Amino acid sequence: MNVRKIVTVIEEIRTEGGRAVSPPATVAVVAAVIDNPWAGRGFVEDLAPGIEAHASGLGALLAPAVLEALGAPSEAYGKAAVVGLDGEIEHGSALIHTLKFGDHFRKAANATTLLPAVEKRGPAGVVFDIPLKHITDATIRSHHQSVEARIADAPHPHEIVIGLAAAAQGRPQQRLAALTSEQ
Template sequence: MKVRKIITIVDETLIEGGREVSPSARTAVVAAIIDNPWAGQGFVDDLSAGIDAVASDLGALLAPRVIEALGAPLEAYGKAAIIGLNGEIEHGSAIIHTLKFGDHFRKAANASTLLPAVEKRGPAGVAFDIPLKHFTDATIRSHHQSFEVRIADAPHPDEILIALAGAAQGRPQQRLAALSTEL
């Protein structure tokens, strides 16, 4: 696996809706820009060799960095694969939709739910939203949120941007009733 760069973003919201957020709402994203393991090969029927070469090592690289950058106990999480224009959506999906990748984050966060995800193909600098859900109960509505990311120089046409995101809380100032009130 060849990593061109790693980007860490930490967002801290102190005021939302004109009111103080206490404690502040923290979200962290760590993204790695890697060479697409299937670049230049045309259509590849069996993606398993590339998955084996990349997924576990990438999960092991990113997961602890998100936990560290967040600086607080994780309550919500998500993932993203943004594929350069010469790749296929399936290339990013192959990496992030495997337990070899996601279990590193679940274990680091003591989580039990599946990671919500976004996959998208685009040019360098394309904006994308990483969906986040509660880390143990995907029905907790306060933690349904997204975080917008844009990396100016990534992905290049033969690269994939893989990102993990974590939040220390649900949406700041959330006021929706629990899902159980509508059932």
């Protein structure tokens, strides 16, 4: 796996709705820009060899990095794959929609729920929103949020951006009733 660069972004929200957020709401994103193992090869029927070669290594690289960047236990998490224009969305999906990738994050965050995801294809600098949900209960509304990410020079046409996001809490100033209030 050729990693061209790793980008880390930490967002700290100190005020929301005109009121202080205390402690500040923190979200971290760590993304690796990698060569697309399938780009330039035409239609590849069997993606399994590439998944086997790359997915687990990406999860092992990114999971500890995003939790370290967050600097606190994660309560919400998500993942992303942004494929350059010479690839297919399926190439990104192949790398992130496997337990070989996601279980690294689940174990590191003591999580049990599925990781919400975004996959898309785009040019360098494309904006993508990583959806986040609670790490153990996807019905906890306060943790349904997203974080916007962008890497100015990635993905190149033959690259994929693979990212993980973690939040130390739910949305700042959340006040929606629990889902059980509607059942």
